[in-house]
Amino acid sequence: MTTFRMFYRSRQFAQAIRPHASQEDLALVASILSPAQLELFQQMQMSEQAHSLRVLYALLSQGETNIDLQTAALLHDVGKIRAPLHLWERVLIVLVKAICPGCMQKWGSAANWTSTEGFGWRRPFIVAEQHPRWGAELVAESGASPLVVTVISRHQESFTPSPDAELSLEEILLLKLQSVDNNN
DSSP: OOHHHHHHHHHHHHHHHSOOOOHHHHHHHHHHSOHHHHHHHHHSOHHHHHHHHHHHHHHHHTTOOOHHHHHHHHHTTGGGGGSOOOHHHHHHHHHHHHHOHHHHHHHHOOTTOOOOTTOGGGHHHHHHHHHHHHHHHHHHHTTOOHHHHHHHHHTTSOOOOOTTOOOOHHHHHHHHHHHHHHTO
16 A cells, blocks of 8 residues: 555545534535435545535545536435444455455445345455445435436446546546545
């Protein structure tokens, strides 16, 4: 793991221990999300809310005004409300991703998992791998646009377009979200 990555993960760990959202933050969230979406956001763990706000603020600092992208930034990890992770599980996920990325996918992927009941030690990996799909389902039920639903469902997907590719709006928004999500 590079020194930068270690610093980034250490900072992320510290932020997870002391997450907070100010009244100003919550007012901004309420101005972007519908009431049903705001309800989903409020069900997220405080550390997930804080992460989503950092992602949103990073996009806003880049001048982003697309409401679908802002909504996706706030709700991209909402699928984790189906099975909230403990801090030690988050640390385990990061370590396994660094040591054995193929194990993450193997232990966490299965198209039909809708919950993590009864999966024992695989639970954190299931959450890590399945939360984009779960989140897309939840935001679709909340009335989000199809674009928001798709961007959330794909936010962890490896996507590197060729330099000469003409990108769709979905792909542009996906790349923007992934860029700030990976740094926050």
